Amino acid sequence: MNNTQIARMFADIAALLQLNGESVFKIRAYERAAETIGNLSFQLTDVAADAEKLRAIPGFGEAITSKVQEIAATGSLSYYDRLKAEFPVGVLDLMKVPGIGPKTALKATQELGIKNLSELEMALESGTFAKLPRIGEKSAANILRHLKHRMSQGDRVPLGEAMPEAARVMTALQAACPGVRNLGFAGSLRRGCETVGDIDLLCTADDPAAVIAAFVSLPFVKDVMESEDTKGSIVIDGALQVDLRVTADDAFGGLLLYFTGSQQHGMRLRERAQQMGLSLNEYGLTDAATGRMETFATEEAVYRRLGLPFIPPEMREDSGELEAASQNLLSHPVEMEDIRGDLHSHTDWTDGKAPLAEMVASAKSRGWQYLAVTDHSQSQTVASGLNAELLREHTRAVRGLDAKSPGIRLLAGTEMDILPDGSLDYPDDALMDLDVVLGSIHSAMDQSRDTMTARIIKAMHSPHVDIVAHLTTRLMKRRAPVDLDFDAICRVAVETGTLLEVNASAERLDLKDAHVRRAVELGVAFAISTDSHRATDFLDMRYGVQIARRGWCERWRVVNTLPFEELRAFLSSPKSERYSLLARITGAPRA
């Protein structure tokens, strides 16, 4: 069983315990365990034999540890099975509908015999549901509305879709309301989660009511869910919900911290505040003894008051950041401003949509100091991959343009297929002349875990393969990742001096956050690249940086934070020397 499945099982246990009327603290313990497991950077089943290691995970005590061990050993959990058997079929599904909690779900299954969501829909429409205690017509109508919305729209929206929508709303609001200050997004969007449920916007203004009025009457508003003095909620075309909160400048820090989350991170902060005799809420800190309220203009000030350094939003998942921060051991993750260039891009030589010159001009206008042009190799016939002869021409074209392009340097490269048996799509002599070689899986993606792992490892042993691009080949919501032994691949990456790519393309986000976190632990270095096929795709770099930050990846591990001359020195040195070279150039902490 993988972490996702185990996390779901613990979340189910928490829900079932709610039905049981168990202590909220016990419930919270299982909820926290589920969250923690979901964010873990390694597979639980791999370390389950080692009880010490399990106990070291925050929130893992005796009970949770032994349950995880049982799952790892047997593939199931008797406690879970017993618990589940105590309740009618369908309660857990019902509880996932907004507005239905444990009490209502239990009554609906016991008294109305509802077993699934379509029976729920019927009961809501026929009016029988509204007869349940503490439910009336209004509650039933609300639940029905949520249910239909859920059934029609699915659930969460990919980061790459939500971010441009957020930008669109903010631009329009700023234009409609020039007095708005500090306008920005919070929530899972700010934390860089790969999918988001809705968009949370925050700002400050002298006249909040006027801002809300402007917000709910923006041109693309499809529906207004809420409109009050300091908060509004709208649905925009795409069925995406956008919430806005307005506050005063001197209270912005508390509000931003509160609405950025994560919920678990916030809970831990409030516990910490409480231990200091303070009470933390979205408005600020209250001294429990004197009742005096303190407000904060910035998040930094709140953290400082709690005796902590600033914690980057992408790291606020209660996955060890508070423990690290309180000991001043929190690593400083790579930032967008650190990125100096892009090592993965395509042109109309293969399946890119724009000519070389246009891609280069766009990269330059984004402030990149360099761009690697890495069109596809010959096996990618659907992408009109280049044969060895065309690759030489391609290289000449890139070097020709490089000589005529002040302000940006070009690297001639290829995104070369790693063939099903692990051999390379070009002979060595075709690769020798290139500045950078990416190796990618584009075929035979259903190979077994062992075959796929051996295939990639074989390619990494080539002296020419500098970077393994989009390792797992997953496409957001469209294609599942390939099966591979990630730890083994990371170890060989370090051994051979191969980099792993954090593919920033909104459609990929591959590696994903948990992969980066694990790879960082194993000592891997990275390239964060956009895999751009259009001139506008370079904007996706921000997603890659966010994913890297979620994986606690420091600047020194990212090769495209290097200035051009140092990058070139890196790429022209033998692979076996590269990791130590990177550490030397960047002054990285010694392992």
Add this chain to the structure above:
DNA sequence: GCCGTTTTCGGCCCGACTGTTTTCAGTCG
């Protein structure tokens, strides 16, 4: 069920909304 620069026992985050109620239970973020 977890956890400890006050604690191995006695605590455990905070506020708001909604609708059904005669003072608050249930749900959410």
